[in-house]
Structures are given as C-alpha cells and as structure tokens.
Amino acid sequence: MDQRFLLIIIPLVTGYLLDLALGDPRWLPHPVRLFGSIIARCTATLNKGEYRFIKGMWMTLALCIVTGGLFYGAQYLLLQLQTPIFYYLFTSIFVFYGLANKSLLQEGKEVFDTLATQGLEAGRKRLSWIVGRETTHLRENQIRTAVFETLSENLSDGVIAPLFYYAVGGLPAMMIYKMINTLDSMIGYKKEEFFWFGKFAARLDDVANFIPARITAVLMVLATFSKRGLIYIFKYGNQHASPNSGYPESALAGILHCRFGGPNTYHGQVVVKPYIGEHARDLAHEELRKVMYINHAVTLLTLVIITALYYSLA
Numbered sequence: 001m002d003q004r005f006l007l008i009i010i011p012l013v014t015g016y017l018l019d020l021a022l023g024d025p026r027w028l029p030h031p032v033r034l035f036g037s038i039i040a041r042c043t044a045t046l047n048k049g050e051y052r053f054i055k056g057m058w059m060t061l062a063l064c065i066v067t068g069g070l071f072y073g074a075q076y077l078l079l080q081l082q083t084p085i086f087y088y089l090f091t092s093i094f095v096f097y098g099l100a101n102k103s104l105l106q107e108g109k110e111v112f113d114t115l116a117t118q119g120l121e122a123g124r125k126r127l128s129w130i131v132g133r134e135t136t137h138l139r140e141n142q143i144r145t146a147v148f149e150t151l152s153e154n155l156s157d158g159v160i161a162p163l164f165y166y167a168v169g170g171l172p173a174m175m176i177y178k179m180i181n182t183l184d185s186m187i188g189y190k191k192e193e194f195f196w197f198g199k200f201a202a203r204l205d206d207v208a209n210f211i212p213a214r215i216t217a218v219l220m221v222l223a224t225f226s227k228r229g230l231i232y233i234f235k236y237g238n239q240h241a242s243p244n245s246g247y248p249e250s251a252l253a254g255i256l257h258c259r260f261g262g263p264n265t266y267h268g269q270v271v272v273k274p275y276i277g278e279h280a281r282d283l284a285h286e287e288l289r290k291v292m293y294i295n296h297a298v299t300l301l302t303l304v305i306i307t308a309l310y311y312s313l314a
Helices: 003-022 031-044 050-078 084-096 101-116 120-127 142-186 201-225 227-236 246-255 287-313
Strands: 260-266 269-276
Touching: 003 142, 003 246, 003 287, 031 050, 031 084, 031 142, 031 260, 050 084, 050 142, 050 201, 084 142, 101 120, 101 142, 101 227, 101 287, 120 142, 142 201, 142 246, 201 227, 201 246, 201 287, 227 246, 227 269, 246 260, 246 269, 246 287, 269 287
Parallel strands: none
Antiparallel strands: 260 269
C-alpha cells in the first residue's frame, strides 16, 4: 500500500479512536493550553500603545508560522529514523489533541443532565462554562437552545475544520488551524481592549472556517437526509452575525425543526441576533441523543471521505 496513504490515514484513524475513547480529560496536558499561555504572554507585552493592529497581525502570523514549522520539523526528523513507529505515535497523539468531539458532547450532556437533576440555577451555572453569553437569567429552553447552538458551531470549529486541514496539509496545517482558532477565542473580540489588536486574528479565523463550516452543514444534512435542513442552510446560513456559524446552526435548526438565535446578553450588552428557523418550540431533553448522533455521524463520514480520497490518490 502507498506509504503516503499510511502516513496520513493511520494517525488519522488512531487519533479519532483516541478522542472517541478518552475525550479531553481535564488532568491531561493539552497543547491548546500551551497555545493559550503563549498567546496571553505575547498579548500582555504587545497589546498596548500605538499600532495595535500591526502588532496583533504580526503576532498572529508569527505564532502560526512557528507552530507549522515546529510540527513539520518534528515529523520530518521522526521520518528519518529507521522505523516509522515514532512518527505514527507522535502524529496520532496530536491528531487526538486536535479533535474535540467527545469532550464537546460531554460538555453538552453535562449541561442537560445538570439542568434535569439539579434545577435551573445549576443548569445556568454549568452552561456558563461553555458559552460566552450571560446565563444568569436564561430559561430552561434557552439553556437547551444554547447547548445545541454550541454543539453545531463547534462541530465545525472543533472537529470538521481540524480534519479538513489535516486532509489538506497534514498535522502542521491542523495545528496551525488550532492556533488560529485559539487566537480568535482569546483576542478576537470586538470589545475595546482587543478591537484592533485581535481584528486580524478574528478575520483570519473567519477565512479559515469558511469552507469547513459549509462542509459541516452539508454533511449534517447528508447524515440525516433532512430536506428542511438543506433548505435552512440556503435560507438562514448567512443570517448569523458570524460569516460561518450560521451554516451548521441553520442545518441543525432545519433537522430539528426548531428556532435558534434571537437576543442574548454578552459582557453586559444585549446583542440581537437574527432568528434561525421558523418553529419557535420548546426543546426536549431527549433530543440531545439525536444531536449527539449527528455529531458522531458527521465526524465518521468525514473520516470515510478523507480515507477514500487518499486511497483514490494512492
């Protein structure tokens, strides 16, 4: 079998299985936490005085270039050894780190379970761990809606986009994407502190997610054979404030025949988002199972597509 096929697919499948089995245990060291620490240190030094946009742009580009170079160099050196086992171990572990589906679904399930067993206040508090909006006044249905919005959006950001970049450029491209995504989550805000410094990182994240978000939405529809989901993608996909998040959210709203979006409070300010969907109904606890199925099915379908593409090129 073609060597390049094995070098790509073995770590891909192994990393996927590791994520499926382990998720993201909080005790396990994670490269994204290291990325965050580096970004925080650089931001504290550079995000002051004049030329903040230029400083933020060069910091973003430098961190991405260094990240890609380090992972490319590590893989190159490992391939020079007599046996590829160390290459496979290294790449598999970081593919595992690059995926977040198991932990994403665990977080969503914990919010639902907390809401069901401990009540509204506990559910609000647990939701605040995974969303940026203020949760202190949310009702039960708003909490479930927030979880489903987060699961659909992060299916793209946390799973399909990393897989897409792995397919395009291997582990270095996957890790560059993770750096871009971490930069956006830390400094890509519109509030005054980061408005100029994080603007380039936020726009770069929009560009990086443009294709994966749309692929995710289409795969969600394919996994569920949902005609309404496909209609909603075209009808509501571009209605979101984000150029990308609206596509997987629209697909899920169509699949579930529900409505997402609307006003929410962020950092003390009410942000009115367009509604996605037409059927304003209460979401049931049991519907989490269907959303979890969608995430697993789309992830597996993506792996099958990548494997088939590389096999056809072998």
